[in-house]
Amino acid sequence: MKHKTLYTLFTTFFKIGLLTFGGGYSMLPFIEKEITEKNKFITQDELLDIFSISECTPGPVSINCATFIGYKLCGFIGATVSTLGIVLPSFIIILLISFFLDYFKEIRIISGFLSGIKIGVIVMLAFTVLKMNKKSKKTKYYYPIMVLVLLLCFFTPISSITILIISIIINILIIRFRGKI
Numbered sequence: 001m002k003h004k005t006l007y008t009l010f011t012t013f014f015k016i017g018l019l020t021f022g023g024g025y026s027m028l029p030f031i032e033k034e035i036t037e038k039n040k041f042i043t044q045d046e047l048l049d050i051f052s053i054s055e056c057t058p059g060p061v062s063i064n065c066a067t068f069i070g071y072k073l074c075g076f077i078g079a080t081v082s083t084l085g086i087v088l089p090s091f092i093i094i095l096l097i098s099f100f101l102d103y104f105k106e107i108r109i110i111s112g113f114l115s116g117i118k119i120g121v122i123v124m125l126a127f128t129v130l131k132m133n134k135k136s137k138k139t140k141y142y143y144p145i146m147v148l149v150l151l152l153c154f155f156t157p158i159s160s161i162t163i164l165i166i167s168i169i170i171n172i173l174i175i176r177f178r179g180k181i
Contacts, residue, residue, distance in 0.1 A: 006074055006081050008039060013066045013085030020062075027062035027086075031069075041073055062086060141174050 012034045020027045028051065035041050042050070050072070054064035063086055070082025097104075104110040136142075145167060152163045 002074060005041075006078060009041075009070050009073065009078055010081045010085040012039060013070075013082050014089060016062075016066075017086040018089035024061050028065065031062065031065055035069055042069065046072070139174075141171075145170055 016027055016030045016034060020030055032044075032047060036044050036047050047069075050065055050068045051061075054061045054068060057064050063083060066082040066086040067079045070078035070080070072078075074081070105114065148170075149163055149167050152158055152166070153160065158166075
């Protein structure tokens with residue numbers, strides 16, 4: 001019985017991962033239909049609890065949900081099988097795209113599509129940074145530190161992690177010497 005359940009968990013979550021676009025929350029209705037209605041693995045109330053926990057834990061909600069459902073039904077092995085099932089389709093698709101990316105770059109329409117994606121991502125990141133900057137609390141040291149970090153990023157070979165650590169240390173020292181720690 002357990003092997004059949006593990007197989008069903010894997011194939012169910014693989015199908016959800018393969019056929020659902022948008023990831024995350026867009027997968028939840030399909031998870032509900034497959035898990036509570038079709039396979040009757042758990043009740044609606046149990047699934048609602050799992051949705052709530054999945055939303056509160058770090059990581060994509062659909063992957064968390066698959067992991068918790070698998071764990072509830074078959075323990076650690078069930079969690080592993082369910083997680084692999086929901087993640088594997090995306091992994092395979094991205095892997096296939098990466099193999100053919102150089103070939104696709106030569107096709108003008110695909111090259112334009114990829115350039116458009118790059119531009120869109122850059123704009124969305126810039127918008128997010130500006131929005132976060134607007135909401136962040138600023139002291140008189142905020143802009144000098146920001147300029148220092150930008151200069152380090154653009155004009156030195158120092159890694160971004162090291163620059164982040166430098167920024168944190170500078171802020172801690174400023175707060176410490178101002179008597180706030």
